[in-house]
Amino acid sequence: MKRFYLLALLAITSNLIFAQVASLSGPDGRLMLSVFNDNGQAQYSVKYDNKTILEKSPLGFITNEGDFTKSLKLIEHNKENIDKKYSQDRIKKSEIHYVANMLTCTFENQENKQFSIVFQVSNNDIAFRYELSQWGERRACVIEKEITGFDFPEYTTTFLSSMMSPMGAFARTSPSYESGYTNNEPVGKSRPGSQGYVFPGLFRIGDDGWALISETGVNSQYVASHLSASDSDGLYTVEFPDERQNNGFGSTGAQVSLPGITPWRTITVGSTLKPIVETTIPFDVVEPLYEASQPYKLGRSTWSWIVWQDPSMNWDDQVAYIDLAAELNFEYILIDALWDKNIGYEKMEELIAYANSKNVDVFLWYNSNGAFNDAPQSPRDKMNTSIARKKEMKWLRDAGVKGLKVDFFGGDKQETMRLYEDLLSDGNDYGLMMVFHGCTLPRGWERMYPNFVGSEAVLASEMLIFSQDVREKEAFYATLHPFIRNTVGSMEFGGVLLNKYLNKGNRQGQKRLTTDVFQIATATLFQSPMQMFALTPNNLTDTEDFLIDYMKVVPTTWDETVYIDGFPGKYAVIARRNGQNWYISGVNALTDPIKLKLQLPMVAGKSGSLYYDNDKSEAQFTNKKVNNDGSIEVTMQPNGGFVFVNKN
Numbered sequence: 102m103k104r105f106y107l108l109a110l111l112a113i114t115s116n117l118i119f120a121q122v123a124s125l126s127g128p129d130g131r132l133m134l135s136v137f138n139d140n141g142q143a144q145y146s147v148k149y150d151n152k153t154i155l156e157k158s159p160l161g162f163i164t165n166e167g168d169f170t171k172s173l174k175l176i177e178h179n180k181e182n183i184d185k186k187y188s189q190d191r192i193k194k195s196e197i198h199y200v201a202n203m204l205t206c207t208f209e210n211q212e213n214k215q216f217s218i219v220f221q222v223s224n225n226d227i228a229f230r231y232e233l234s235q236w237g238e239r240r241a242c243v244i245e246k247e248i249t250g251f252d253f254p255e256y257t258t259t260f261l262s263s264m265m266s267p268m269g270a271f272a273r274t275s276p277s278y279e280s281g282y283t284n285n286e287p288v289g290k291s292r293p294g295s296q297g298y299v300f301p302g303l304f305r306i307g308d309d310g311w312a313l314i315s316e317t318g319v320n321s322q323y324v325a326s327h328l329s330a331s332d333s334d335g336l337y338t339v340e341f342p343d344e345r346q347n348n349g350f351g352s353t354g355a356q357v358s359l360p361g362i363t364p365w366r367t368i369t370v371g372s373t374l375k376p377i378v379e380t381t382i383p384f385d386v387v388e389p390l391y392e393a394s395q396p397y398k399l400g401r402s403t404w405s406w407i408v409w410q411d412p413s414m415n416w417d418d419q420v421a422y423i424d425l426a427a428e429l430n431f432e433y434i435l436i437d438a439l440w441d442k443n444i445g446y447e448k449m450e451e452l453i454a455y456a457n458s459k460n461v462d463v464f465l466w467y468n469s470n471g472a473f474n475d476a477p478q479s480p481r482d483k484m485n486t487s488i489a490r491k492k493e494m495k496w497l498r499d500a501g502v503k504g505l506k507v508d509f510f511g512g513d514k515q516e517t518m519r520l521y522e523d524l525l526s527d528g529n530d531y532g533l534m535m536v537f538h539g540c541t542l543p544r545g546w547e548r549m550y551p552n553f554v555g556s557e558a559v560l561a562s563e564m565l566i567f568s569q570d571v572r573e574k575e576a577f578y579a580t581l582h583p584f585i586r587n588t589v590g591s592m593e594f595g596g597v598l599l600n601k602y603l604n605k606g607n608r609q610g611q612k613r614l615t616t617d618v619f620q621i622a623t624a625t626l627f628q629s630p631m632q633m634f635a636l637t638p639n640n641l642t643d644t645e646d647f648l649i650d651y652m653k654v655v656p657t658t659w660d661e662t663v664y665i666d667g668f669p670g671k672y673a674v675i676a677r678r679n680g681q682n683w684y685i686s687g688v689n690a691l692t693d694p695i696k697l698k699l700q701l702p703m704v705a706g707k708s709g710s711l712y713y714d715n716d717k718s719e720a721q722f723t724n725k726k727v728n729n730d731g732s733i734e735v736t737m738q739p740n741g742g743f744v745f746v747n748k749n
Contacts, residue, residue: 123178125204127224132370134222136206141172143208143218147227149370152309158252158336160218162231162363166242172211180204183221185385191399191547191554191591191630192384193662193677199223199385205232221386225376227368228386230318235359244355246341247326249366251314253304253335258285260303260585260669264296264327267345267512272475274509276346277539278558281574282581284670288335295330297340299558300542302328303377303585303669313369315589317383317545320390321522323355323364325513325541339366346512347473355515364544367589374584378664378675383589384548390522393551394529398503399630399658400432402464407562407595407635409605414439419452425638427459430653435464435506435633438478446496453501464504464536464633465497469520473511476539484524494531504534504554504631513541525550536593536631543590547630554631555593559586562595562635566603566611575615576690576740580673583626591629597621597652598635599644607639615688615740617648617720618712622686622742624655625677632657647722651712651744655684665699672737674699681749683709689737696736701745705731709747714738 123136133151137144143160146153161170183201201223209215217232233242261283265276278299283290285305301315314337319325328337344353355363365387369380403426405413413419419436426434434456440449453463468478471485483493484507497505507524511517521537528535529552537543538557546553560578564571571578586592597620603611613620624632634652641649656679665685667673672695674687683704689695694716704727711725718738725745727733735743 122175123204123206125180125202125220125222127222128200128202129224132222132225132227134204134220134227136178136204136218136220138173138175138208141174142170143173143206147368147370149310150372152306153254154306154310154312154370155368156252156254159248159250159338161249162247163245164242165245166236166239167210167212167214169208169210169214169216170248173208176207176209176215178204178206189384189548190658192381193379193628193659194381195658195660197381197385199381201226223382223385225369225371226380226382226385227370228317228365228382230365231363233357233359233361240359242357242359243352244357244363246354247339249339251328251337251368253288253312253337254306255288255335256307257288257335258305259283259288260285260305260581261298261328262585264299266296267343268348268474272477272509273348274474274476274539276512277510278542279560279564281560281578282585289331289333296343297330298328298337300327301585301589302337310370310372311374311377313377313380313585313588314367315383316364316366317589318364318387318549319518319544320549321515321519322357322361323518324353324515325518325544327513342513347514347517348511350473351514351516353514373664374667375664377584377588379662380588383545387545387549389551390549391526391529391551395532397534397552397554398432398462399554401429401655401657402426402433402435402631402633403429403431403636404435404437404595404633406437407566408598408600408603408637410566411439413605414443416444416448416452419444420455421638423456423459423461425636425641426461428641429636429649431461433462433464433503435466437466437506438468438508440465441480450500457501462503463501464506465502466506466508469507469510471511474509476509478508485520487523487527490524490527494527494533497533498531502533504536506536506538508538510537510540517541525553528552534631538593547591555591555629557593559592559594561593562598565598565613569611572611572614576619576688577670579623579626579688580667580671580690581669583673583675584667584669587628592627593629593631593633594623594627595633595635596623596627599640599648600637605637607637607643616714616718616738616742617644618714618744619688619740619742621648621651621712622688622744624652625684625744626673626675626686626688628659628662628677630658645720647712648720663703665701666697676701676703678703683747685745686742687735687737688742689739692739694736694738696734698732698734700731701727701733702731704747705729707747709745711735712744714741714743
C-alpha cells in the first residue's frame, strides 16, 4: 500500500513538473510568478515571500478567428530585463525608476495560430498582456471573451466596488464607477443581480499579504473591462462590458488589428499596504501616445455647482466664485452645466475675460452626449462628433478657455473608449485639458495623454449633497480611496467642504458630519493634479483663518508619496512631498478617537504646522516638532483627522 501511494505521489509530482513551463521573480526575489500549461490550458500563479497570493489562475481568450483557451502548446519562452526612468508631473511621484524582469511565453492553438503572453515582474508588481500574431492573411479579429482570471485562496477577504447596472441611475447614465465598497468580505460572497466589480479591486490574503488588481493601457483599441463576481473558490475573471451599455449600441468585444495587443492587467502585492499605496505600475508599462501641444498648468479651482447647485449658473454667482478663486490664489474656476443657456456664449466671453483679469483661468462643463443616455444638461451634442467638437473647441481656444469637464459617458465599450481618446486628442490640438465625470476609471491616462488631468470614477462629493447615507459613511469611504481607487489614477473628488450645511444658505439642511480638519486633510490625502474644491464665498468669513490660509497654498502635484499607516475602512495616513515640503494627512472612520505614534523619518527632528481636532471636534492649529527618531504622536477624533506640514 505504501508503495502504491509513493508511486502515485511520484506521478503527481512528475505531472506538476511537466505542467510548469516557466517561472520569473522580481529583482529582489520576493515576488514569484509561475506559468503552466496544464492539459493544454495556460495558467499562472503568484507567491510573495513564498506565500500564495494567487492560486493557479486561467489565461486565454476567444476570438471570431479561433479559441485560445484550450488545446494550447507552448512554442517557446524567453526572458529579458527592463530598466527605465521617466518623469511625470501629475501622478503620485515625479521621478520614476522602473526595474523589472520580463517573460514572454508563446503558445499555439490547435489551428496553429500563435499568441504570446508577456509578463513583467518588478519587486511588488506584475503586469501582463496578450500579444496576437498575424494569422496568415488575417489582419483583424474580434476578441469576444477573455478567461483571464485571478484565483485567490479561500481565506481571502475583499474590498470591492460594484459595477453599476447599465442604463440606470440618473437619466439612464450608469455605469459610472460611483458605487460604495464591500468591506473585508469573504471571497465568493454572492450579491443578487451582481454585475461584478470595477477595477481596481483590493484583496487581503489573510495574514499573508495584500493584492491590488487593475488594468492599464486601455485606449481606443480595446474595451475597458472589469472583474466578474467570484465563484465559491475565490476565482474572479475579466469581464467585458454589458451589451446594454450605451443604450445597447456598440460591440461588447474588442476589435483588434493584427498583429495586436491587449491592455495590461496588473497585480500589486505586498506584505503591507505600502507597495499598493506607492505603486506606479499603471504608468510604468505605458508610453505617451502624443506630445503635448503646449505646457499645461495644473492647480486648484473653485466650483459653484457642488454646493450652490444649478441655480448658481448665472453671471453674478460665477463672478462671486471668480473673486473667490482670486482671493484664495486658485488658478481656475470651473463653470458647470447650463452656462450656455443661463449666461450665453457672448456673455461667457466677457466672463472669461473678467476671470483672466483676476489671474483666474476657466474650465467649462460639457455633456458628452450624444445618444447613449438621457442626461438633459447642456451644452449637449457639442463633444460627441468630430465636426461639432472641433468647431466648439476652436471657439473655446479663441475665448481663452483652458480646460473642459466632460460628463455623462455611456459605459466601457470600445466605442466609448474611442470617444475618450478623440476628446483628449482633439483637446490637445486646441490646447485644452480634460477632466472626465460620470465616467470610467482612468487606465494609465496621465502618462498616455499629456492633457488628461483627472477623472471622477468614485462616489464623490456630489453624493454628500444628495445622500444622507453617503454623508454618514464619508469618513469610511475616505479611508478606502487611498488604498484602492486613488492608487491607480487621479481622483477628481471635489472635496474640502467647509460649509456646516451643504447648501447655499449654510444654516440648516444637510449637515456635514466630518470635521473641518478632516476636510482639509482630504486636500492632500486624495490625489489629483487638478483639484476642484468645494469652498464657497462665505467660507472666507465663517471659517477659521488658518484653514483658509492652508487652502491658499496647498499644492496639487507631488514628487513623492509614502504610505505611513492605516487600514481600509478604519483610518488612513499618507505622506506626500511637493519640492522640499512634506504634507502628512490622516482621517479617522472609527467611532472612537485614535491615538497614533507615527514614524516620519523624512521629517525627523524637524518642526512643522499641525492641524488637528480637539475633543470637541473643533479645528486647532499649533507648531510641533517631530522627535529626532522620526516619531510623532497624533490623535484623530471620530470623523476627524490631522495634517502636519513641514516646510523647508
